[in-house]
Amino acid sequence: MTMPKRRLGAEGPTVSAIGFGSMSFGGFFGPADDDTSLETLAAVAAAGIDFWDTANIYGMGRAERIVGQYLKQTGARITLATKAGIIPGPPRHYSNDADYIRAELESSLQKLNRDKVELYYIHRREEKRPVEEVAETMGRLIEEGLIDAWGLSEVAPSTIRRAHRVVPLTAVQNEYSLWTRLPELGVIQTCEDLGIAFIPFSPIGRGALGVGDLDPQSFGSHDFRKQNPRFLEPNWSENMDYIRAFRRFAEDKGVTPPALAIAWVLHQGDHLIPIPGTRTAEHLADWAQAAEIGLSEDDLWEIEQILPAGWAAGDRYSDTQLFGVERYC
Template structure:
């Protein structure tokens, strides 16, 4: 399937306008099995999605192993991103030291069956390491050919600027969707100004903007959303009222709700490359053609009325989940 292309940063490669997040393969949003995950990756490749995102922390390397297995077995050519910096707990902590980053990168490359990755993110910034020192570490990895470029996740505009002055940042990854719009308060603009790709994760609101209602009472114990404030009552019932109105509008337009939600994200700037994720190819087909959906000024106005800024009840993370996130507003 043909997929429109966008630049992964001012000096990066062209990739599909829609990428793919592989977090779900580790069971963060319900049980996942390897056979289904591999089938999903085949559907992702067939859809023309060639920018894949994983992390060493997803299932303690399980997501990377699944991606690596698929790449080894099929020879698929994709632009690959993985992440480092979160140390599993309890208690959860963060490590941005050069020794830790190098050791984790070696482990990730082994799982991915790669000699290098095109993009290596700092998953969370460890505040005790000056961002300039961290940038220098990433610059060494680039010079050594172990990574092509580096990025940051869940950081403030000031951090992006400081890092970019030392070693140019290629991509910044933060949560962004119709129900999480904080990046509009500086991150999106900073990335555009500096020629950095902005990579929205969870652009479908962690499944909330899907084709049917989620039932939080059925979430498994290890499901990330089980303690997420937006999925806990009374917040969830309040949020459903808005979601139903949005879904009705999408139906009126003849598209699915997730495709419309993703089209809205794509419309926010040519430097945005969202990375929705899914455990199954069925859900993939719900939004895979979102890049072909045009939105008029009237459509955008309608969406602002249906889902006004700040409509979601509850914080996007619980207090424990917020650990390591840079706040700037």
């Protein structure tokens, strides 16, 4: 089957209903190598996924460079998003300063072998800088033809409304999945009301809802999940009881757990375009057909009984990782 399409915002292009996130190319979830990443991108393209997401901070430019290399080698036509705003430090901090955002965009374009990107996100909002000022900065980049549209990441509904009034947003990207459902308390509805695409990242729960059991004890020292409370004991063992029940339901339906998890996200609204990521083509095959899975009202009810809202033990981020994420509930 052909990958279904969804519109990226009220005025944006149509893109594959499932996108691809390249965070894992930067080594956040274990060792990554360029050849394997390029093979993964080839599999992504073959699956009909033409909406790709990256960021300047993923591997400190490594993910952007790999995407740029693939695009230069193949001439693939995709809708591309990248991000800026996080400065790793130490200490980690954020900047939405106009000169910084422009300089990072120019650096990203060079690595991506592009003269523009279709979507440019503020990766984290700088708390003390009015978002209206940031919107004006992004509006100038649009006027200059360096970006087609702009977005925000990990923000509250109030921030979305304020920014959208100045320069309309095309997309908002927050974590959303069966184990992280905070966006249901305002972000999803606000995006729908304003004609903004909502882009759920980590729709497979950072691998927790994958095909096999993860072993957090085996995570490398640089694995992003090593500090996530949900992957620490006693939370992890409690979470696995729920996850195994979900796996059994997926198996009864004849689909993989990650594909079912993504299908559930897709059923939460036509303006949702999830961007799962993976390091390998093998894992991509586990969920690439998720948009083909139909879910009945009975299926959705059953999933809700197995994984009710708030089921996950532990926070999605450690206190250090949570710094910079807007809280609104």
